[in-house]
Amino acid sequence: xxxxxxxxxxxxxxxxxxxxTSMRDVHYVLHAPQGDTYADLLFTxxxxxxxRPPVTYTTFQARDLGGDTAGLVTRTIAEAYxxxxxKALLVGESCTAELIQDQPGALALGMKLPxxxxxxxxxAYTKKENWGAAETFYQxxxxxxxxxxxxxxxxxxQRPAERRPRANLLGPTVLGFRCRDDVVEITSLLEQLGIDxxxxxxxxxxxxxxxxxxxxxxxxxLYPEVAxxxxxxxxxxxxxxxxxTVPMGLGATRDFIAExxxxxxxxxxxxxxxxxxxxxxxxxxxxxxxxxxxSVDSTYLTGKRVFIFxxxxxxxxxxxxxxxxxxxxxxxxxTYSREFARDVREAAQRYGVDxxxxxxxLEVEQAIAAATPELVLGTQMERHIAKRxxxxxxxxxxxxxxxxxxxxxxPVYGFxxxxxLFDTWVHPLVMGLEEHLxxxxxxxxxxxxxxxxxxxxxxxxxxxxxxxxPEPAPAASEPGAPPWTPDGEKELRxxxxxxxxxxxxxxxxxARERGLREITVETLYxxxxxxxx
Amino acid sequence: xxDLSALPPANACADIPVLRExxxxxxxxxxxxxxxxxxxxxxxxxxxxxxxxxxHLIQSAAGVMxxxxxxxxxxxxxxxDLAGMxxxxxxxxxxxxxxxxxxxxxxxxxxxxxCPSEVIKLDLAKAAERLNSRLLPxxxxxxxxxxxxxxxxxxxxxxxxxxxxxxxxxxxxxxLLVVGCLADVVEDQFQRCFEALGIGPVHFFxxxxxxDLPPVGRNTLVLPAQPFNGETIRALVARGTTVLSAPxxxxxxxxxxxxxxxxxxxxxxxxxxxxxxxPMIERARKGLERHRRHLAGKRLFMLPDSxxxxxxxxxLHREMGMDPVEIGTPYLDRQMIAAELxxxxxxATLSExxxxxxxxxxxxxxxxxxxxxxxxxxxxxxxxxxxxKWSIELVFTPIHGYEQAGDxxxxxxxxxxxxxxxxx
Numbered sequence: 001x002x003x004x005x006x007x008x009x010x011x012x013x014x015x016x017x018x019x020x021t022s023m024r025d026v027h028y029v030l031h032a033p034q035g036d037t038y039a040d041l042l043f044t045x046x047x048x049x050x051x052r053p054p055v056t057y058t059t060f061q062a063r064d065l066g067g068d069t070a071g072l073v074t075r076t077i078a079e080a081y082x083x084x085x086x087k088a089l090l091v092g093e094s095c096t097a098e099l100i101q102d103q104p105g106a107l108a109l110g111m112k113l114p115x116x117x118x119x120x121x122x123x124a125y126t127k128k129e130n131w132g133a134a135e136t137f138y139q140x141x142x143x144x145x146x147x148x149x150x151x152x153x154x155x156x157x158q159r160p161a162e163r164r165p166r167a168n169l170l171g172p173t174v175l176g177f178r179c180r181d182d183v184v185e186i187t188s189l190l191e192q193l194g195i196d197x198x199x200x201x202x203x204x205x206x207x208x209x210x211x212x213x214x215x216x217x218x219x220x221x222l223y224p225e226v227a228x229x230x231x232x233x234x235x236x237x238x239x240x241x242x243x244x245t246v247p248m249g250l251g252a253t254r255d256f257i258a259e260x261x262x263x264x265x266x267x268x269x270x271x272x273x274x275x276x277x278x279x280x281x282x283x284x285x286x287x288x289x290x291x292x293x294x295s296v297d298s299t300y301l302t303g304k305r306v307f308i309f310x311x312x313x314x315x316x317x318x319x320x321x322x323x324x325x326x327x328x329x330x331x332x333x334x335t336y337s338r339e340f341a342r343d344v345r346e347a348a349q350r351y352g353v354d355x356x357x358x359x360x361x362l363e364v365e366q367a368i369a370a371a372t373p374e375l376v377l378g379t380q381m382e383r384h385i386a387k388r389x390x391x392x393x394x395x396x397x398x399x400x401x402x403x404x405x406x407x408x409x410x411p412v413y414g415f416x417x418x419x420x421l422f423d424t425w426v427h428p429l430v431m432g433l434e435e436h437l438x439x440x441x442x443x444x445x446x447x448x449x450x451x452x453x454x455x456x457x458x459x460x461x462x463x464x465x466x467x468x469x470p471e472p473a474p475a476a477s478e479p480g481a482p483p484w485t486p487d488g489e490k491e492l493r494x495x496x497x498x499x500x501x502x503x504x505x506x507x508x509x510x511a512r513e514r515g516l517r518e519i520t521v522e523t524l525y526x527x528x529x530x531x532x533x
Numbered sequence: 534x535x536d537l538s539a540l541p542p543a544n545a546c547a548d549i550p551v552l553r554e555x556x557x558x559x560x561x562x563x564x565x566x567x568x569x570x571x572x573x574x575x576x577x578x579x580x581x582x583x584x585x586x587x588x589h590l591i592q593s594a595a596g597v598m599x600x601x602x603x604x605x606x607x608x609x610x611x612x613x614d615l616a617g618m619x620x621x622x623x624x625x626x627x628x629x630x631x632x633x634x635x636x637x638x639x640x641x642x643x644x645x646x647x648c649p650s651e652v653i654k655l656d657l658a659k660a661a662e663r664l665n666s667r668l669l670p671x672x673x674x675x676x677x678x679x680x681x682x683x684x685x686x687x688x689x690x691x692x693x694x695x696x697x698x699x700x701x702x703x704x705x706x707x708x709l710l711v712v713g714c715l716a717d718v719v720e721d722q723f724q725r726c727f728e729a730l731g732i733g734p735v736h737f738f739x740x741x742x743x744x745d746l747p748p749v750g751r752n753t754l755v756l757p758a759q760p761f762n763g764e765t766i767r768a769l770v771a772r773g774t775t776v777l778s779a780p781x782x783x784x785x786x787x788x789x790x791x792x793x794x795x796x797x798x799x800x801x802x803x804x805x806x807x808x809x810x811x812p813m814i815e816r817a818r819k820g821l822e823r824h825r826r827h828l829a830g831k832r833l834f835m836l837p838d839s840x841x842x843x844x845x846x847x848x849l850h851r852e853m854g855m856d857p858v859e860i861g862t863p864y865l866d867r868q869m870i871a872a873e874l875x876x877x878x879x880x881a882t883l884s885e886x887x888x889x890x891x892x893x894x895x896x897x898x899x900x901x902x903x904x905x906x907x908x909x910x911x912x913x914x915x916x917x918x919x920x921x922k923w924s925i926e927l928v929f930t931p932i933h934g935y936e937q938a939g940d941x942x943x944x945x946x947x948x949x950x951x952x953x954x955x956x957x
Contacts, residue, residue, distance in 0.1 A: 001582075001608045001609065001610060001611065001614055001619070001621065001624035001625060001627075001628055002608070002609045002611060003606055003607075003608055003609075003628045003631070003632065004585075004588045004606060004607045004608075004609050005602060005603060005605075005606045005607075006588075006592055006603075007585060007588045007589055007592060007607075009585075010585065010586070010589040011584065011585040011586045011589060013586075014586075014589065033562070033648045033680070033681035033682045034558045034560055034562055034681040034682070034685060035560075035561055035562025035563075035564065035565075035590060035648070035680075035681030036562075036586060036590075036681065037557070037558065037559045037560070037561075037907075037909060038561055038565075038589075038590045038593055038594060038909070039589075039593075039909075040559070040908075040909030040910070041593060041907070041908035041909040042593060043909075044908065044909050044910070044911065044912040044913055045908050045909075045911075045912065048912060049912065049913070050912055050913060050915075050916035051913050051916065052909065052910065052913045056557060056890075057557045057558075058557070059556065059557050059558045060682065061682050061683070062651070062680075062682040062683045065652070065682070076557075079890075083890060094586055095583075095584035095585070095586045095648070095649055096584070096586075096648035096649050096652055096681075096682070099615070099649060099652045099653060100652060123612070124584060124585065124586065125584065125610060125611050125612040125614075125615055126611070126612050128585065362602070
């Protein structure tokens with residue numbers, strides 16, 4: 001038993017729902033009790049889908065348990081097939097149905113429906129959402145291609161010289177992070193290289209499209225959490241190579257272009273030739289990000305302490321961008337994706353931090369508080385943590401909320417994605433800077449409680465009786481720390497709020513270790529010199 | 534209507550035919566009630582003993598994670614618990630004790646059963662007993678089921694309250710007990726109103742702290758404020774109380790009739806009743822009037838969700854002039870809505886249970902002007918051209934009583950007002 005307050009991932013059948021909902025002409029019959037339909041609202045509210053997920057629930061009740069729940073399954077499947085006429089049917093169960101062992105998959109296979117039936121065995125008590133999505137995509141692909149696998153040892157024919165190379169884009173789903181726009185961005189990037197996108201799957205694909213996957217020359221594994229097992233099976237069974245670079249960030253995008261060009265057998269020069277890494281000019285790259293990062297106003301970004309947590313794909317990519325492209329210092333890197341923990345551990349080693357592999361939200365919160373970052377790049381969960389700790393934050397990964405599905409074009413992959421990331425990471429820091437200035441000037445009479453907002457000065461009285469920037473609650477003192485003298489406390493308040501907590505802690509630790517009776521202005525500066533930065 | 538007589542019925546026999554449906558239900562399970570129960574009882578912690586699905590459900594229904602450590606959580610069963618490698622009881626005790634050490638402010642711990650815990654027959658009553666012998670008097674441990682195989686949405690509250698009934702102290706004093714979770718602001722309004730009428734003492738159940746248990750006994754008059762607490766009401770009857778039958782306090786009429794039911798028992802003079810209620814009624818009518826133009830004559834389809842459908846359809850029909858086409862309810866508890874049923878128009882279809890696809894076919898066939906439904910269905914129905922109102926708002930927003938009557942009408946008027954504004 002594991003105590004959970006908030007969870008990063010849903011159960012594995014929600015992963016299966018993401019695959020079904022991403023596709024066309026696929027229906028999912030889920031053996032599940034009342035209540036499990038809550039998952040529909042993730043799609044219709046967070047992602048604002050304008051159609052119900054293609055899922056039919058059996059809705060069994062306690063009084064069914066002694067009786068014929070298996071009959072309920074077959075009746076539900078027959079009705080769902082009749083009504084929705086899918087071209088492929090997924091059949092599975094949620095956590096409770098797993099316990100009553102009706103084996104809906106086997107029942108469905110026994111019904112001899114005229115379409116492919118894919119039974120899903122997604123263990124709800126050991127696995128989670130992303131695994132469920134990956135497994136569903138893999139089982140679906142395997143089933144739909146089962147009659148097309150060439151005999152072992154068959155050599156994959158060379159691409160005819162007159163045909164342009166083709167790639168499949170694998171892994172984008174609904175409720176993924178910015179998948180809709182990443183697909184557009186990567187498609188246009190491949191177009192620049194003269195490579196056609198053959199099939200995008202699961203997002204927007206029909207079962208017939210899945211059957212066309214082997215017609216492409218290689219696969220682009222856009223989101224390894226969802227697509228790696230499928231991409232690797234397609235390599236084993238059809239000899240199709242797949243990409244291993246995730247094109248998030250400018251450097252990774254350039255690496256991706258080189259990798260794709262190699263797999264496709266095309267010359268990357270038409271695209272990469274225009275890229276001039278290290279050149280401080282607006283035309284140094286297709287992405288404005290390069291010049292923006294080198295523009296002098298970005299100097300204040302140098303060495304900003306950043307804590308990164310998310311799914312493995314986005315967290316690892318973010319760490320590289322933060323280090324190489326923004327000039328930040330990574331002070332924490334972690335993931336809740338245990339399936340990709342090894343990759344995150346390796347990345348953490350590269351950036352000299354301890355990896356945090358956890359799906360315990362409170363553990364993540366503690367790690368963030370201890371690392372005293374100036375910026376958190378995380379999921380919606382970390383956004384809430386950062387808000388409470390008063391730290392700037394940008395969301396880089398699922399789990400997401402409605403504001404992470406913007407109306408505007410907003411990819412995070414490719415050249416435009418690099419622009420988007422620069423803006424979205426810098427923006428909360430700029431807001432932080434603004435807040436800093438407000439703090440600096442808060443003693444001035446214009447910021448007094450009775451002063452009206454400057455653009456409302458004619459109003460005479462304050463439109464906002466409250467101080468616009470209330471003092472953040474002082475961080476709790478270290479246990480066993482000596483008290484602060486009034487002068488010491490006053491000096492501490494002059495330190496910008498976003499480093500004040502750390503200054504307080506360091507000074508108190510310093511004072512305690514030396515057995516001081518009180519903390520004065522002198523102690524504060526002694527501690528500052530001791531810890532340095 | 535400010536007199537103390539009952540409302541005149543619209544259909545004499547209260548005998549509308551009921552369409553009984555069975556199939557996919559697009560309704561939350563009883564666990565969802567935790568979202569408002571924990572806010573009402575500020576010294577209570579709700580621990581679901583269930584699966585990752587349960588945790589995900591509550592998180593999704595709660596919407597945003599405002600709290601670092603909310604006063605609810607899930608003890609997620611793992612394969613070790615199922616395979617019997619770990620003694621689930623020992624594990625549960627360990628989690629509860631750790632939890633309570635972290636949260637010394639907690640005075641009541643509700644162990645909430647879920648579908649998986651019921652199927653594996655994890656005995657939470659025994660667990661509560663065991664924990665109580667260790668933790669009382671500091672913390673009281675209770676248990677109830679919020680599982681989807683046994684409860685629908687608001688039945689979670691019913692089960693939670695029912696679990697508290699045996700703990701209520703006894704009294705023989707004449708008093709009024711208002712039953713059902715109400716927003717604090719509404720509770721205070723009603724309290725003031727009862728005081729002005731000379732009705733008292735009045736207790737509210739649940740109180741703001743789970744450890745404040747109202748007394749009950751043979752001179753207690755029970756006034757249900759929510760239509761879904763049938764089991765709790767029956768448990769209170771078993772403790773000797775008398776239930777007052779009245780429409781629920783939604784809208785002007787409902788609120789007046791509800792207050793009148795109590796006033797009759799305290800022999801409040803009609804003049805005094807009128808003097809107290811008239812100013813509030815006039816204010817509430819003003820609040821309703823401005824929304825009438827968006828609602829009058831509009832056809833209403835309510836999908837089953839919170840059990841509030843019947844009283845709300847009555848309000849929308851009688852006070853806002855809406856024409857209910859179909860009123861869905863997850864289950865029909867005739868005892869709890871005895872005073873409501875006769876007030877429904879005979880032209881409406883009353884449906885119990887749900888077969889989602891067939892019900893959506895009826896929505897399309899009847900083409901109503903407003904569909905009240907769950908969050909999973911709202912956007913898809915909007916995309917089919919229907920104006921919708923998500924029903925979950927009705928359990929999270931204060932809607933009871935005179936002062937909220939206008940807000941309640943506004944909830945239903947907003948979709949049509951918005952449509953009237955938009956030119957995109």
